[in-house]
Amino acid sequence: MALDYKSAGVDINAGEDLVDRIKPLVKNTRTPSVLSELGLFGGFFDARFEGFDHPVLVASTDGVGTKLKVATSAGKHDTIGSCLVNHCVNDILACGAKPQFFLDYFATGKLSTDIAADVIKGMATACSENGTALLGGETAEMPSMYADGEYDVAGTIVGVVEKAKILNGSRVNIGDVLIGLPSTGLHTNGYSLARAALFPTYRVDQYLDHLQATIGEALLAVHASYYPVLWPLLQDDLIHGLSHITGGGLIGNTSRILAKDMALSIDWGTWFEPPIFDVIRKAGSIDEQEMRHVFNLGVGMVAIVAPDRVDDVMQRLSSQRAFVVGRVISSQ
8 A cells, every 4th residue: 555644644735624614713813014925935014103102012922831731631722822912012012012923832732723713713813902913833643643533822022112111120110009800710831730730639520619610610710801901001101111921920020020139029919819729729738838839829010110100000000909928028
């Protein structure tokens, strides 16, 4: 029997069918700066960046970790793509950047066009919500690299920031106040620990009254994007710094943008913690310091603002249930 690519495990026709299915989704994310159609060897984007005097590009690449394992176990894949895009948007937002376009990489052992289309649909949804173009991507079918039904996904985002408005920690001062925005849950970090704690005891489809959801639904809550609510505040120069709370927790991430003579004073427990965290804490008998180091514990993004601007910022974020987390203090 003659060997061909399909018998070796790669179905080119399935890949072409996927492209046809996602073309309308991608088209819905087009912005006026997109100068190409899906299917070329690269995506074209107009780099004039009108409205910027000295535009600086900001780029970031990330994945969603073992949240993919939960999605596979639950058989629910339409939120993963949104989580990926929103995570990347938040990362460059923390630099002061406005997202411009997104590129994805989807890899699997045997391509399921239904699963891939669900994932990319989530990407397209989040791109549209963030005013970001899904400019292109890659779908790789690699037999023997992944177990049946499993896949990996990663994304790269490119944004632009006015050079004079770059957020890199240089504007943060001792005495500044930390204002938190709530997370929807784990977002895209800590899933290896969460799974190790939960799944000896719980099933992914098990409903818990105090969650008002199944374990899987709570774990798959979409990673929130903070761009729509924070971008207007950045434009009005109300924010000295932003910290996206991912792996490393509140202290680990926020400390990244502090000078050596600065430290954090955190008022732990003054905000609402989504109940999924306590389920994880108790199921794994996890020490509180470890919880704070691994998980966001309900704080998805921290805005650092001057004390005399706190009332203004809190009022403008009132619909987001913002809360004061603490302040920047001297480390001396």
